[in-house]
Amino acid sequence: MKPPILKRLTPKLDHNKAFVFILISTAAIWFVLQLSKTYTTQLQLNYSIINLPKEYKIEKEQKLSIYITSNGLNLLYLNLFNPEINIDYSEFTKSYDFISIDESGLNNLISTQLELDKNQIEAHNLLKLDYYKLFSKQIEVFPNLDLTFQPGFDTIQDIQYSPSQITIYGREDALSSIDSVFTNPITHRNIKDSISSQIDLNLVELDYDEVNTNVINYTILVDRFTEKTITLPVEVINLPSDTNISIYPKQLEVSFELPLSKYNQVSAKNFKLICDYSRAKISDNYLIPKLVKSPKFIKYERLRTKQISYLIKE
Template identity: 30%
Template sequence: MFFLLLSTIFWVLTKFSRKDVSEIEANIAYVNVPSNKILAEDNLKSLTFELQANRFEALYYNVKTPIISVDVAAYLNGSKNKSIVDKASLTGLISNQVNKNLTVRNVSVNQLEIKLVNVDSKKVPVIASTSLTFKNGFDEVGEPIIKPDSILLRGPRKLLDSISEISTIEFKRDEIEKSLKVKIPLIGIPSRDIQMVDTEVIYSLKVEEFSQKIVTLPVKLINAPATETIKLIPNKVEIDFAVSLSLFNDISANDFEVICDYAKRNADENFMIPEIVKSPEGIKDAVLTTKKIDFLIFK
């Protein structure tokens, strides 16, 4: 058994050490593309060639597919949108990157033609996709800030014209009680011909604790006839609203204005609906505790 195993090993070594010609497939990696151009989608992605090597080496390259890097800028054909690598140059590239000591021949293409597309640029706004819930008594203050708020895209004009905005992936957070400042990735562009300069944005949101507050103020009557005296019942109303603790003492009744429009009165039942026409920034859910106001007319 020992001598049988030993003879088998020698047979395999002898068999696989012989020089032979094998067909090898290689992938192409295009590098150093000029900044004002991008690769067209229909460029060649792989090629085949014959490699004169022993069977161990051939087996290695069949198992691990070689990658041939092609410098696009080095073969750019003047001002035209293509780079051309002739067969001799392509054979040399393959030989240098696979194994200089092995013979490469019969490359599957007579020349490698690399098609390029001119690119334009366009800025589009970023839309944050969020699903946020706040801890009881807490809420957001103001609008969220997104930096950068717009993204530079590069690609063919026809494709750029079809894109009006870029969205982030959905960001979820529950029971929020502190201000947020997080990085959120952008949703990628399906087309490989479009390049995004940025791939993520910083999303900031101010969060504070809120409390309820009530203010009382007089109702202003508008569009009333000058020949009549109108008495409102009641002539003062309360506004109930939520405000952050940092602004709680700064908000007063003077920051609001409530009106009743005589032109919109219900003449049959003698009442008007009060409206809030002025309110300060930073408050939420402002409501009138009085839903309708009666009136008397004195002539």
Template identity: 30%
Template sequence: MQNSFFISLIKIPNVKDLLSKKNQVAMKNNNKLKVFLLFLSLSFFFWIIIKLSEVYIYDVKFKVEYTEFPSKLLLQKEPPDEIILTLKTVGFKLLNYSIREKKINFSLANLEKVRKHTYYTVTKSNFKFIQSQFSAETELLNIKPDTLFFEFGKKFSKKVQVTSQAELEFRLGYNVVDKVNVEPSEVSISGPEGIIDSIIEIKTKAKKVTDIFKDFEIKLPLIVPKNVTVKPAEVVIKGKVDKFTQGTFTLPIEVINVPRSVLITTYPKEVKVIYTVPFKDYNKIVAESFKVICDFKETQENELDYLIPKLIDTPDMVYSVRIVPNKIDYLIKE
């Protein structure tokens, strides 16, 4: 009885109640942390606003776009593309200038000549013009550098050859008849003398065309060098395409320039002439259309121990002609 009395006096707390109390404390602490972070963020935000509202003096780089070029002169070299402006303005403006690329127009109306091709301008001559490109909140204090130099020269023109960079792949059995034409084959270029003198050709942009089996015309733009004008700016690549086939004839060899006292026997006495011809012209080709010779004098002059067969007659419609073998052994009988 006594033990049960003491037990009844002692109240054992519920485990669930203990956990819920701990959660309540943690939630209160968490809420306090959130409130603290909120106020910290707001404080930082307002501090930034206040700081950016203050006035600062700072050097800022600007890209330059030149205006009012001399009408009869051309730039020979690339001019400076940046200047540094010392600005007095609020932090918001400076932040904007730092994040975004800004361009400043710069007038070349006040150029002075130093020597034959060299001109200069004092940057302060553009002070009011540059200031006018900013809002009233921004004051221009200084421009660096204080002087800009330019190389100008007269405009020169000439004609140069066009080189095609087209890569043409033909369907099996097909090829171009005659040659690929570039129209026009020459273009007119104009620009600074120093640049124009160094240009010997203008290339087309590269282009790959595959599975060609019929006549084609391909427009290709030209690669235009910097500070150069090219007219026209594009050309046309043209070609006539036909189906081709291969033909072969076995022909005798004629040796020329042999002294009367010398008798030459060749081994072999005949060669094969292998050629390519448009399919439609195949039946027009006959063996008599070809003639193969070997020049004995050429062999002696070059101190060779063999003769070189050469074709002196071939039909106009035949392409890619080769002789097999391309060296002929011989025996001299005197």
């Protein structure tokens, strides 16, 4: 036997449940009835242009706004999911600097892709898009170096980087003023070991649309350096056949710095020291020595003697 208080509450709870059920059912029926009605509403559709030739660029995409007449269920779906319309480049009418599709063409295209009748679609404006042709140009890349080395260390050779050129794409008039690009600063301090890394190109101030790469790879080969001095014979060139001279000194010392790992690989045969007689002034009676051949990896060559005295023999 139920307590008296439960007897009083149970009919009231059942009554509340019935009321809520009737309320929800009524709302559901009303909602379904509303969805079955026909409405006309304005929608902005997403669209994508397919098969656009690579050498063309759309300058600014126009919004695609249409009026659609359909039942509430269809319109609810379109508003929630906003399906994308694909427009083939071949559908456009082409002009020098824009492409367009008129209202009739849009109605046909949209009704087909949304599976609606043509009379349910109404585009009030044509779709007009400004576009331009992309030109390409190869430009030089220059590394922006900011390096310091530990004492006794230096680069074996110039910094190696790849690619040394990049291709940029854009308007012809914009590309005409672009010939090169620098990297962002390549900054390393107290270097004593070789480095391989990547660095971005500084493209911020360039007026372009696309670029084939915005990063380069670089390598800095580093070694400990030491000084070496060798003695070289002096060769006189451009001496007239009817002239015979005597020079002093006949040999000169040249000092330079080189990688420690290559110290024993360098000898006098790797160098050539000349004096060009055709550049001599008779009144001065001396020749200027010049080092015209040396290994690429040596640095800071210094000749101990800056002048070669000569005497013309009778």
